Amino acid sequence: MDLIRYASLAANSHNTQPWLFQVGNEGIRLLPDFARRTPVVDPDDHHLFVSLGCAAENLAISAEAMGYTCAGTCTDDGIMQFQLGAGVARSDPLFGAIARRQSTRALYDGRPVPNNHLDILVQSAMRPGVRVVLMTDARQIGQMRDLAVAGNNVQLGDPGFVGELKRWLRFNPRAAMAKGDGLYTACTGNPVLPDWLGPHAFDLFLNAKVENDKLARQIASSSGLAIFIGDRAGRASWVETGRACQRFLLTAAQLGLKSAFINQPVEVTPFRSELAVLAGEAGKRPDLVLRFGYGPTMPYAPRRPVSAVLI
Template structure:
């Protein structure tokens, strides 16, 4: 569930006026066009259209916004399978994030289907090769998290820092309760600072890896035009950065994406958070990673419904050497931590793109 914030210092990389400005706007795409694109992605769900459930399920959190899923519609069942053509092998060599992403989509699908008159049950293959949502008899069951589905986003900016009320923390913990998944809420500033140090250590190690940097850059969508055309990837304005023509954005990434500045930004963002949450599966296998994704998605939806923002900080779970210390810090020595999120009160940013259902339905 990687999310990166770019330092795109433009320096002398400016386009002249006149024809140059027109070319810039054409290559970047207009704010209005992107707003309409997002409104269509997040329009109200059509209860009569089973394919529209796939649109809602695809709004789930997922690593690098690769959307690594394929949906199969059957008689009374929707099956979700991994799409390994959308792997991120450098940051996610064992497909951990891929299977977590499937869990996020499966939970979103289940909530949306039940709310629109198709209640059912999720079942996960032991090897994680497929997830089935089988319809059952019954009337619509509206989960309180349903309305948050189109509003949830990973908000990668500075938050307000004020604490979350205790009763809301309990609601978050309850919402995320999934069998086989441990949820550790951290609000004590000293513990937050210790995890911040692990995030910075992990970021430093990753940014020193040329393969990691190439993979990250390949998944960034610098312009609105590219984001809408491809429907995936890490949209630069969703991290608070300017939209740029893709060639200029890629050049700026090479010139200005600096480890020290990124570490300082992560430190500010973590210090502004109300708290952190760490998810731990009972075992390190695809079925439990899917369960972690379900728990994470429910937490994020509950946070959204409470007016909170969330963002991923997964460096300490992606850099293998840092996992034991993270597990120790949350009282789970010997386990493999799966995800780290920060949460707090913050502003909305532009939403990330999504592919059309026709591209994900097999």
């Protein structure tokens, strides 16, 4: 149960927590929960299977830290199987970072990250078939800012996207704790509102220009960006990308860095090719974009109890 609890603290899109765990004599299976899809922003379930990869990496790190051997395999359909055995508990700083990691959607202070820490971040994300490209040059960050803002503008002009986002918003701590999922507005620095007011205020005050300006400032305040690119498209590859991403996120937390996704150029299909060129990977499909830097600790997103994700 502890392993599943740690796995459930993984990064995931819209905090939908789209995973299920099945425990048996053969070990633990990690399965997709398609009832938690976000079909507008993620029509091919790319983010869903990346999220499963993030949870898989948390589970593997936790198992070895808690004294298990842990061998994982992934089917072409993106289903993970973990065989657990008796081992020796070993200290792992990434295990300690699991509970501290958060998606920090706030302004950072712009301080540069030391080169040796940048090297550690890149090394942490090395997984078969996955590459990570770091950008710390102000000109490149500015180009990515413009691309992300353009994608954000497209998304906020899509009623389907806005409606889906609104369904996953939690406007106050009571709603966040009751549901145990979704985007708690306090995590993004937005005001806490009662349930009867939150959706109406969202409809009334959502403003693309304001949101775009906020996103531009957030990216400009970042120390750097990380773009993840898998060699192949498909569920098993997306799981592998998620595992690489989670190790990067945990390593960043261990180094005192904050991070957050800026996936608009990935999610708005016409911008993917431009993003690939910017990353020096023309012709590839970029999987994820992160910003990182030194920033504040925000309220943590809620998580559902183990009983809710256990088959």
